[in-house]
Amino acid sequence: MAEIVIIGxxxxxxxxxxxxxKSGHAITIIEARDRVGGRIHGIQGKFSTPVETGAEFVHGKQPITxxxxxxxxxxxxxxxxRFYSIAQDELRGDMLDDHWQQLFHELDKLEADVPLAEFLQLRFGSDEFKDLRHRVTQFAEGFDIxxxxxxSTCALREEWKHSDDEHQYHPEGGYSTLVDFLKNGIAEKGGRIVLNEPVVExxxxxxxAEIVSISGKIYRADKVIVTVPLGVLQRGKIAFSPPLPExxxxxxxxxxGGVIKFHFEFREPVWESKRHRHLPDLAFAFSDAEVPTWWSQLPDETPMLTGWYSGPxxxxxxxxxxxxxxxxxQSLQYILRxxxxxxESAIRHWHVTNWVQDEFSCGAYSYPTLQSAQARKVLSNPVNDVLYFAGEALYEGSSGGTVEAALASVREVVSRISTMN
Ligand SMILES: Cc1cc2nc3c(=O)[nH]c(=O)nc-3n(C[C@H](O)[C@H](O)[C@H](O)COP(=O)(O)OP(=O)(O)OC[C@H]3O[C@@H](n4cnc5c(N)ncnc54)[C@H](O)[C@@H]3O)c2cc1C
Structure with missing residues (x-):
């Protein structure tokens, strides 16, 4: 059986x-932070309930998750x-209006892939569609970051067609509970997790392979699986020797893409005040404010709003x-009038999580470009069956940028290693 080092x-x-x-390999995980979970991170601090600063929802029916x-x-x-939409200081009606139907009609006709901005300019370039261009851009920058x-317009088309807006879930206890479950299982089976050890080479x-950490420690392995975020790899924070130009x-x-997430816990649900903008049963509010998207924890009634600031x-x-x-x-002031x-006087506690400035993430999650499919082909081929890549960005399918994507990417690598031995 092989000695395997997993980075991340x-x-x-x-x-x-x-x-x-499970297959009897000897496993060491080397992690840069003082905790496991990476982009899954629950905190409580002064909040009356734990909050997830990273992944929070299960988006639709995700089989592995x-x-x-x-x-x-x-x-x-x-x-x-309820979902609310606020633009130019007014509450709007149905978010999927006629323009959206037109959008999908045009998306269906698209054969040769182009970036979304180019698609919108080509098919909806006139003044009449200014609002549509703005809202579609906002959606791509907001949800897909x-x-x-x-x-890639073709990849977004696939994702948007398969999105299951009716079935969004919060895992009970948060994704962090799932991370703890995995961590405990690894310890029981004799796996080793080394924390506070950023890998540099x-x-x-x-x-x-030899894996070199920032403190100069060297870990030897028959195989190594690199699972660090794409942002970390793009910045060359881990050197490969010999180099891997392709x-x-x-x-x-x-x-x-990048995300900055806000958590505001209030003394009472400020969005339910009838003296101001009244948003009863608020699940999500989408707006043209600088921090445009906010959601509650319904059906959990903790008076908490989470804000989402994303995109380039x-x-x-x-x-x-x-x-x-x-x-x-200021954004909430505008949304709630x-x-x-x-x-501010209604806020009990607040927290800002800036994933862009996080040195072990360098952003939030991946989005598909016109070159992504080809790039994933390169990355999913192990180097000499010694060096493997896995993680959220390596996933091929319509649930990109999710926990499901991360889990699915691992299945590929594990089955490949298992058939090799
Ligand atoms: C704000 C935000 C909201 C999200 N919301 C959702 C959501 O609602 N639903 C959903 O399904 N997904 C969501 N996601 C995406 C989801 O969190 C990720 O797709 C998933 O957690 C990625 O897992 P991973 O193991 O591939 O990467 P990571 O969790 O990033 O794990 C990689 C690990 O590598 C470590 N590392 C980095 N550099 C080094 C180094 N040099 N040496 C050693 N270790 C290193 C990192 O510290 C990290 O622990 C969200 C992500 C963010 C940031």
Whole structure:
């Protein structure tokens, strides 16, 4: 059986360890942070309920995630409540209006892939469609956290067609509970997790690899699986020796977007005040505010709102958390038609999580470019059956940028290693 080193203890690293331990391999996970979970991170602090600063929802019926939740004996809560849309200071009606039907009609006709911005200009370039262009761009930057000048229109079409908006769930206890379940299982089976050890170099030969950490420690392995985020690889934070120019080009050609997430816990549900903008049963509010998207925890009634600031602008913003907090406050003031001091006095606790400035993530999750499919082909081929890549960005399918994507990418690698031995 092989000695395997996995770099990164996010959900994909943990899942790979668990599956490979079942086949009797010796597993060491090397993790840069002082915790496992990566882009899954629950905190409580002063909040009256734990909050997930990274992954939070199960988007629709995700088979591997569902299976794992079942094994961990975790329930999931179906998202409830109403969706609101606010633009130019007015509440709007149905978000899927005629323009959206027209959009899908044009998307269906598209044969040769182009970036979304180009598609919108080609098919909806006139003034009449200004609003449509704006809203579609906002959606792609918001949900897909994509740069519309790079994101693949054909890939978005697939994703949007398969999206299951009716079935959004919160895993009971949060994804962090799932991470703990995997971590405990690894310890029980004799797997080793080394924390606080950023890897800086992977030296690989046709037979084995040496993994060098920032403290100069060397770990030897028959095989190594790299599961660090695409953003980390794009910035060359791990050197490969001999170098892998084709892989580096593949990393660069893929998309990796940014998110800044806000958590505001209030003394009471401020969105239910009838003296201001009244948003009863609020599940989601989409708006043209600077921090445009906010959601509650319904059916959990904790008076908490989560704000979502995403897309290319997150990489251009160099605000401190305090100034980001002020921007979020102004956005809520606009959405709820209240003055900032009123909102501020109703806040019990707040927290800002900036995934772009996180040195072990360098962004939030991947989005598909026109080159992504080709890049994934390069990355999913192991180098000499010694060096493998896995993780959210390596996934091929319509659930990109999710926990499901991370879990699915691992299945490929594990089955490949299993058939090799
Ligand atoms: C704000 C946000 C919201 C999200 N919302 C959702 C959601 O609602 N639903 C959903 O399904 N998905 C969501 N996602 C995506 C989801 O979190 C990821 O797809 C998934 O967690 C990725 O897992 P991973 O194991 O591939 O990567 P990661 O979790 O990033 O794990 C990689 C690990 O590598 C470590 N690492 C980095 N550099 C080094 C180094 N040099 N040496 C050693 N270790 C290193 C990192 O610390 C990390 O622990 C969200 C992500 C973010 C950021």
């Amino acid at each position: 203890a996010g959900i994909s690293g943990l899942m790979a360890a668990r599956e490979l331990l 569902f299976e794992l939740l079942k094994e961990a004996r975790m329930d999931k809560r179906l998202l409830k409540g 994509a740069d519309t000048t790079r994101v 992977v030296q690989h030969t046709a037979k084995n 892989h580096q080009a593949a990393f660069a050609s893929m998309g990796f 602008r997150t990489f251009e913003t160099h605000h401190t958390n305090d100034s980001l907090y002020r921007i979020a406050l 209240r003055n900032p001091s009123e909102i």
